[in-house]
Amino acid sequence: MAPHTPPPLGSGPGDPGRCSISGSVAGLDTGRRTATTLGCGPAAEAASSVSRSRKGTATEGVVIASVEPRTPAARAGLSAGDRIVAVNGQTLRDAIDFQFHAADDRLELLVERDQALLPPIALTRRGPDLGVTLAAPRPGEIATCANKCVFCFVHQLPRGLRKSLYVKDDDYRLSFLHGNYITLSDLDETALARIVEQRLSPLYISVHATDPALRHRLLGRPRHSAEILPRMERLAKAAIRMHAQIVLCPDLNDGEQLRRTVFDLVPLHPHVTTVAVVPVGLTRHRQRLPALRTLTAGEARSLIHVVEGWQRHFLATLDTRFVFLADEIYLLAGRDVPSSDAYEDFPVEEDGIGLVRRFEDEFVRACRRAKSGGRGAPRLCRVRPRTTDASAHPPRGAPSAGPGEHEGGVSPLRTSVGGIDSPPMKSVTIVTGEMYGPRMAALVAALDEPRGRVTVAPVPNELFGPGIGVAGLLSGRDIQRHLASLDGLGDEVLVPSITVRDGDGVFLDDLTPADLARDLGVSITLVEPTGAALLHAIQHAVAPRVTEERPRSSGARRGLGGVGAMSGPPAKRESEERPGSPGPLPSVGGVWGAMSGPPTR
Template sequence: MLKILHIHPDSIGDELELEAGDAVLAVNGQPVRDLLDFHLYSGDAVDFLLEVQKKQGELWDLHIERGLDEDLGIEFEHPEPTQCGNNCLFCFVHQLPRGMRRTLYVKDEDYRFSYLYGSYITLTNVGEAEIARIISQKLSPLYVSVHATDDQLRARLLGQKTPAILPLLKRLIDAGIELHTQIVVCPGINDGEQLRKSIIDLQTFYPGVRSLAVVPVGLTGYRRHLPALRVPSREEAAAILDTIDGLQNSFLVRSGSRFVFAADELYLKAQREFPLAPFYEDFPQWENGVGMVAMFRQEAGEALAAAQPLALEEVSLVTGESAAEELRRFAENLRDRTGVHIRVHVVRNTFFGGQVSVTGLLTGRDILEQLRDKPLGEALLLPAVMIKEGEDLLLDDLSLTEMERELGVPVEKVAATPLGLVAGLEVMDEILHGEEP
């Protein structure tokens, strides 16, 4: 059964007199074990039956009717993630500093989260019962970290003996499960000929393996007592891109898809120009940092066309080092359309140390320390990728309210896209310069 934690006022759940502490037993007669079952059995249905056990023990049968995309207003108990049993050479959790929220130190390896949220799993901690559930419930697509198709090399990378990966992938594909895959490249270990072999091996399963992302290893400054690793040099990043480019052309001719895509960070490291948006096809690995710059540039034209003059004069925008040049260019063009001077503040990630430069891993502490004495204008805009959804907290649990108090300006979170930035400016313009009622 699935426990209800909260009912939103004036929602469908509220109208049905559901309460925190009640539990859903079944949907349309199908027993519900967890949030995944509820999602699968109710989905986007507008009409279904709910069997509920009230917290006092009484059993209710409820007929649910809702509009398309109408939320039930019910918050359910979230499953505790299955813990990862790997000891990966490059595990990011192992190299985290202290001082962040507790959940960030959890090493999860849960096929349910892979299906629900697109998180990557290695499949080394998935037993026969879990494989059977994946197949019977058609949990597709799943997202799989392969890293190498040579089983001995993969075992070295994952830090434990692993089942043969290719037969397992074939079993899932034969059962109708679509897979998106990734390889985290560690120079001198799984690059070069091993990378080429892994890419070719995985592409033989296309379209069952729908896509492959090649991502450079991410390292912090807290790798004490951990294996020696390094990020790719400019030359090594260029060699990785050359390998991928050569294979993409043959894959496109043979199967109609490039299949394998390099993370944006590799283009930055190699100092090469990014491909245009059509190159990334349907952007299957966008949330893995693949094609973000191309999509940003594509959306920028649309955002500039929609932008209107505003009463705001000057605001500030926070970014990490990797996105800085792209945002600066867009901010200059947006100023011509809106009249708003956008100061792009590039915040260096000293909290993590090492070579972490993405915006999503910036902490409140670094922002405060580096912006405290800077001119911020009328407001500070923070990309939403930095903030815990639903709680307005940064990685180190600093709240937006605390940041406003410390910096002395309003703080507004915005979607990390051109349209999101335009919308954020419009919100602040309305808040600060809207007409009095």
């Protein structure tokens, strides 16, 4: 243990006991940041930088990607490209070590620049943010997953996508820093000791099953590696908090096996804080892979009934619902998602649990807060949209409900909402995934006579197949192909920013929003995954005179090849979108897919 024991990471204005960490592993995309500011606080984030070897030079340390001006790091003379080798005499292995040893107010840094060590640099902390952004690690610097899970999403990817998409991580450092789920299969004694010493909590654990024989079958590993409870018990004894995940595979770990898994974890509460149940996601690219199937609508309804009973029991005995179902299960069942109270503090929102409720509540609140900006401005929302009956969001694969609808129950044409009540005539098209399309249309319908026409365009996923209906897994070509088939896209197309990788702004298939704007001949605007940001973007598109009077987000930019980007008002999140392998593609459905993508492990 270091001479100075820092307070729990993140103690400050953010989540107590957890550093406000977000960002991305370079190349392990699905729309995450490639590097973020290091520090603990509402405006500071951390990004992982795993040690890498270089011939003839130090193999330890973390590389600085950028330094914010007028910060302690800038005043100390640190520059992008510098490698911080040690802090207060403690050699650094990665960003976790940096956080652990840089918690003091007075720091002495050993820095390497241009392959030469500089004299020690003194730095005094003034506030939580040092102003340093660390470079993200390369895929080869990350502990990769040796499991052969029967449901692995990476194994279901088609060829020809970005190489980084095919990287599977099983790295406890990324679990702590970014909330990636890990199986603990290859966690050795050194890693366990470090987790305990540096109190790397919480961790996100892919449990799937507590029956060793079944977990061995699911993970494709020797039985001794598949044993999960002894490892979790050891972490619990060290007071490490854990969020558990179960990828539900019908006929394998459902039914009585699901009950066993959930109740086997109860004795580890409160250290096991939550158990997330998410449905397996299957693409069309499963040749030579184990035969699996997805949940049916009836099975989803039965599962909700059973889990709601468990939640009532746990609420009475543990003072928490403990087990939570992914939003996709409710949508598949044709059920409305629970109220915000049922998600407690939204602890596993980035696993697709509570995203729909948070986004829709936020949209309605933002709409009700909107004030008239002049003649013709949008008025306040009427009421919360009612989308509780099955017809409002039919399950995937439901029969056609009538002319103009396709097999998924979502119209291949846009759903028009509102009307144009005064010139100039403005209209906007909102892109989303097929699964969330009906709810998006109902949500936008809550706008009371918007000054313009707002239409919703659910895009079929041709890249991964009809089993994947979330927005975050839409390719640029799928969006382009579908929008090109529609008549009259209007003045602007709003695309959820979660569909592109932050930093270089490319879709999964390397197309860019500028490519879409050029091919479609319409302005493309990327919108951040919050309800408030969507409302702001709609108002800006259909009633620009209104939003000109509103403060624009610092992230807004327009006019670049017909492409705009609007971050909108930020949403409060306990944890940001996490990087790593595309699984469980946390919040890759993001705002408009509004659920997580299929897990890999």
